[in-house]
Amino acid sequence: NAGVTQTPKFQVLKTGQSMTLQCAQDMNHEYMSWYRQDPGMGLRLIHYSVGAGITDQGEVPNGYNVSRSTTEDFPLRLLSAAPSQTSVYFCASSKRDRLNTGELFFGEGSRLTVL
């Protein structure tokens, strides 16, 4: 199994450009999420999904859109990139577990720079 795959690994954008960060998992996990990590800070939740067709906002959702049309894919869209969105983005997935014991599997990250 490939686990959680993120593309691209690196991207440079100009302010105002739009782009999509791709995330795919092959573990049939119901739950997927996007985090951003800034220097000196822990990861912060952007958006998450508990299944196909269901998404919700996390801690820092502004400037980002998501959709979940399949179980496998959970793309993150930047509508109009801003320098404040320069960060490393991580996608994660887990089985949906009512006992709250789900181990999160993370991708290797996508490093985004907005000029």
Added chain:
Amino acid sequence: DAKTTQPNSMESNEEEPVHLPCNHSTISGTDYIHWYRQLPSQGPEYVIHGLTSNVNNRMASLAIAEDRKSSTLILHRATLRDAAVYYCIRVYILTGGGNKLTFGTGTQLKVEL
């Protein structure tokens, strides 16, 4: 505040045990405690989790205080490959299911020969 409190950094010698502390004084009764670690330029990696009882797995042990306001991750024999940032995280259920992990800034563990 849902975040946990950890020391910024700790040092250990190889082959020695390491005790990484975490304070989560505002934890609620249903929140789990998870530990993840992050190597440079990689995504976080699951280490261990628990609710009330001490837990052991092949990577580490987790000791949870009786009042659940603190916990300690124990690496029994540190190796150079264990050098990473270790995050102690409260995990709670989101509306409709799924988990939310609230990351703090973690502890940078340095392991020396």
